[in-house]
Amino acid sequence: MSCWLKDETRLLAEDYIDFCTGIQRTPPSESAKAMRRLAKELEHQYKSKFLSLSDSFLSSCGSNSEPSACLRSIMTKMVEDGKLNWGRIVSLFAFTGVIATKIFSREDGVNSCRRLAETIADYLGEEKSDWLLENGGWDGFCKFFHSAGHVSQESSMKTALFAAAGVGLAGLTFLLVR
Secondary structure: OOHHHHHHHHHHHHHHHHHHOOOOOOOOOHHHHHHHHHHHHHHHHOHHHHHHHHHHHHHHHOOOOOHHHHHHHHHHHHOOOOOOOHHHHHHHHHHHHHHHHHHOOOOOHHHHHHHHHHHHHHHHHHHOHHHHHHOOHHHHHHHHHHHHHOOOOOOHHHHHHHHHHHHHHHHHHHHHHO
């Protein structure tokens, strides 16, 4: 197990959730900066879909349930086909950011948001650590992002990333409506 990878993933998830809930600070790393930009771009591109999915997610979790347990289930099902990629990970972060924004103002919202970040860190940093390491870890994400970011907005790599994210979003839709 890569403890440093889990810690880095937790830091990235906490930063993104804080960013979404209005806590403003400088991104702690280049990968955090890249995640903020890509996930927010994806969220804006599919805003109504993310809002609808987050409503379905929160209602399917039930008012007494912990959103992090539901998120854990969704993450597991989202990559059951074995096709984890950066686009799906960006979709996961964008979706979690929308959920965090909705639950932040609740009574236990701050703690629930922390548990969402911990859930992402546990899943990606432990269970999917092999995939992350094979793809260069969060430095690999950053390199992939910079490759996409240095060419035009309509680049084929950025289009591919968002297409992969769209597949992740479609998977979320399927999981939440059945």
